[in-house]
Amino acid sequence: MNAIANNLSSINQRITNAAARSNRTPDSIGLVVVTKGRSVQEMQTALTAGVTDIGENRVQEAQQKYAVVNSVVDTTAVVSTEKTCRWHLIGHLQRNKVKTALDMFSLIHSVDSLRLLAEIARRSEERAQQTDVLIQVNTTREVSKHGLDADDLLEFMENAQAYPTAHIVGLMTMGQLSPSPDANRPAFALLRSLAEKIEAQKFPGVSMQYLSMGMTNDFEVAIEEGANLIRIGRAIFGLSG
Ligand SMILES: *Cc1c(COP(=O)(O)O)cnc(C)c1O
Secondary structure (H helix, E strand, O other), X not given: OOHHHHHHHHHHHHHHHHHHHOOOOHHHOEEEEXXXXXXXXXXXXXXXXXXXXXXXXOHHHHHHHHHHHOOOOOOOOOOXXXXXXXXXXXXXXXXHHHHHHHHHOOEEEEEOOHHHHHHHHHHXXXXXXXXXXXXXXXXXXXXXXXXXXXXHHHHHHHHHOOOOOEEEEEEEOOOOOOOOHHHHHHHHHHHHHHHHHHHHHOXXXXXXXXXXXXXXXXXXXXXXXXXXXXXXOHHHHOOOO
């Protein structure tokens, strides 16, 4: 087995164990394999090893890779990767990149302003589609970080009702880069409780289907706190990235 396939299989085992600790089955937890800074060849290796969801944090980088990854048809594969791989945008999105982003991404994890949501809705209407998005929350209150303040979230959700073609399907957050994964437990618990509050409001068309939280350093804690989408790069491709 190559290193990437090997790492994936150990991550899947750790997901299974963490899921069991939160009384869930591993298939209820989605793995987004983060390929920012990685080569197309590394991506192909991961896809061949069975990866179905990839995450990129910059539109331009994703665009360059998208063309190549989706043009390579592996004739030895039973199913071509083209239809089986979903692209997730996990990094900050500028409004002038929304149109391009909608060409590629199935889920945008990083909506952090009403103006961005409005632009996603406008571009979605042009294409006669709905676009699934997550709202990014700054649960650690770091000033350097993108995301809405938890205190502003309910008001945001009310205002978001004006833009139904941007279909809100959950929340996303990033923990702190801390040597101790447990340090992020309160942040992850906060995101889950925010999702429960939103759910209780029964906003029309809004679902809290996804909690996107947990990375290489802290995904097990995130799963224990209710994550059902985790985003992992370094533990799969190597810690240098
Ligand atoms: C890079 C990145 C990840 C993956 O982080 P790793 O530590 O490599 O697992 C997850 N989410 C976001 C938003 C990222 O930018």
